[in-house]
Amino acid sequence: MxxxxxxxxxxxxxxxxxxxxxxxxxxxxxxxxxxxxxxxxxxxxxxxxxxxxxxxxxxxGRDEILKDFGAWVIPPLMKMYRSFIPDDWDAVTFLKNIDDRIHERVVRMKDANAKPPHINVSEISPGLLEVEYQSHRDMSYLALGCVYGVAEYYGQKAALMEEKRVVGTHRTFIMRISAAEQTQRDAV
Missing domain, CATH: 1.10.260 (434 Repressor (Amino-terminal Domain))
Structure with a gap:
């Protein structure tokens, strides 16, 4: 780890x-x-x-803790790895690029032999993402929490639409990413 x-x-x-x-x-x-x-x-x-x-x-519960921690940890990680993230990205673009352009690169930079989870994110339709988590570790709820954290970081909102356990620790989440609701202060 x-x-x-x-x-x-x-x-x-x-x-x-x-x-x-x-x-x-x-x-x-x-x-x-x-x-x-x-x-x-x-x-x-x-x-x-x-x-x-x-x-x-x-x-x-373990999954509840992982999910909350996943959402919490995004701001410090974004600050730490900001140089890897283009300024013009939004939550959807970030998530679609998480595995290939960010996660894998950061983990392998620290340890060439590391076995990070595979997190594949594809956009099913505008704002509707399929987040596929595959790993020997059962940390899918950490990944789920991170999706919530990324959306919040970009001022957007994430909602879990569906969860599927495929095999063992392999899970797929269907997430809706949308603009955050306008606050009363923003409306004035």
Whole structure:
């Protein structure tokens, strides 16, 4: 697992649950005192153990935590990798290019042997996307949360229309991306 994900998980946990919560999760995960550096790689089991601890501490489901974290992590990742993203993109364009032009490139830049998930996004009709997640990891809800986060980052709205579990950890989500509703302040 890429350290940038786990190091951002730490920030997420501290923001949502308080600074002491990270130490609690690491202890419950059997990782007391372990530091996670953004540029390093870690065993997938470290993230899984931290997620299991988060489920125990919060009472939330694993997929719910992954989805919320996925939406939360987009702004820091966009800031970190801004040079990879053309200024004229919107949420749909970003998502359609996520696997080939961004995700794969960033992960392989850090570790040539990494096995990132395959995330294929195709536009079925204007604003209607099919997001296909394939990986040996069961992190599809992280990807789903990221779709929500990308839409919000671009001032748009994402809505889940359909979810299909194809095989094992392979999932497909049908998402509608649309302009965010006008706020009352914008209407004045």
């Amino acid at each position: 890429h350290g940038v994900i786990i190091s951002n998980l730490k920030k997420y946990v501290e923001e949502k649950l308080g600074e002491e919560a990270w130490d609690t999760l690491r202890d419950k995960a059997g990782l007391p005192g372990k530091a996670f550096i953004p540029i390093s790689m870690y065993p997938d089991s470290d993230l899984e153990d931290l997620l299991a601890a988060a489920v125990e501490v919060t009472g939330q």
